Amino acid sequence: MNVIKKIRNFVKNISNVFSFLLSIYRSGGYSKPLISQINYNNILNGKRILITGGSSGIGFEIAKKFISQGGIVLITGRNKNKLEEASKKINSDRLFYLEWDVSDISIINDNLMKSKDLLGGNIDVLINNAGVLLKQDFFSLSEDVWEKTYSTNSKSVFFLSKELSKFWIKRKIQGKIINISSTSGYCGSIIPYGMTKWDIIGFTEGLGKKLYPYGIIVNGIAPGRTATEMLNRKGNENIYDPMTSAKRYCLPEEVAELAMFLISDAANFIVGQTIVCDGGYIARS
């Protein structure tokens, strides 16, 4: 029995070493994750936060961070199983989820009411994070891919921000909005993904100026290539990426850390800005 166990362990170790070497071969190098997190001493205590697309990747890590700092968080997504799984992983009685396809703008007001009920009060912070990266090529692009990309990545951000800020202004709530764009929004683009991300940067700047007089603060984040499902990167054992100066992918935890700073009062004089977090991917030399 003991011998069988030893053989099993040996095979397991060998296959772990093999998949580690394979990851180095596939990505062309090795880079260790470096995560440093700040404790904000529960400053989100009592704050109600809506994160679109929080069932995986960046939205999931933002939810985790905000929960760890006392927030009451609602994550959304199209896939109920993914939401359930995310909720199990975070395992907090301050985390709620709602099945919500943000590309359907006709359900925004109903779902804002459902969100308020689930969170037990008015939303204080909106993170417009849901996004899709569909297979797309300039010469063969179909209208369907265009529509799906625009309705999820851009149209939803506009209409959700519009409805929620109207509600906030009426009730004199000084909310905060963070829009998740991308470094693609800072580079020329001939595919809808990159173009929607340009939209978001411009919209963030315009909305930041429009809403600041009402005490509502709007900013954005442009992550670089981040190790999430969107880029088929699960887990972060080897995050080597030759495309950045840092020689590694961004981690969703790092984007969450920036989101935490941006919704803190320490960032109250930053208005309409989209902060790039990309390990030097788009920096010019």
Ligand SMILES: NC(=O)c1ccc[n+]([C@@H]2O[C@H](COP(=O)([O-])OP(=O)(O)OC[C@H]3O[C@@H](n4cnc5c(N)ncnc54)[C@H](OP(=O)(O)O)[C@@H]3O)[C@@H](O)[C@H]2O)c1
């Ligand atoms: N990963 C990167 O390299 C990278 C870089 C820059 C910016 N970003 C941006 O960061 C955001 C998050 O991406 P990620 O990397 O974390 O990808 P991800 O792991 O694929 O997460 C995307 C999230 O959005 C949800 N979602 C997609 N379409 C939706 C819809 N119509 N309605 C509601 N939820 C929807 C997904 O859940 P369901 O599938 O269940 O709906 C999931 O929770 C996106 O806006 C993305 O463009 C990512």
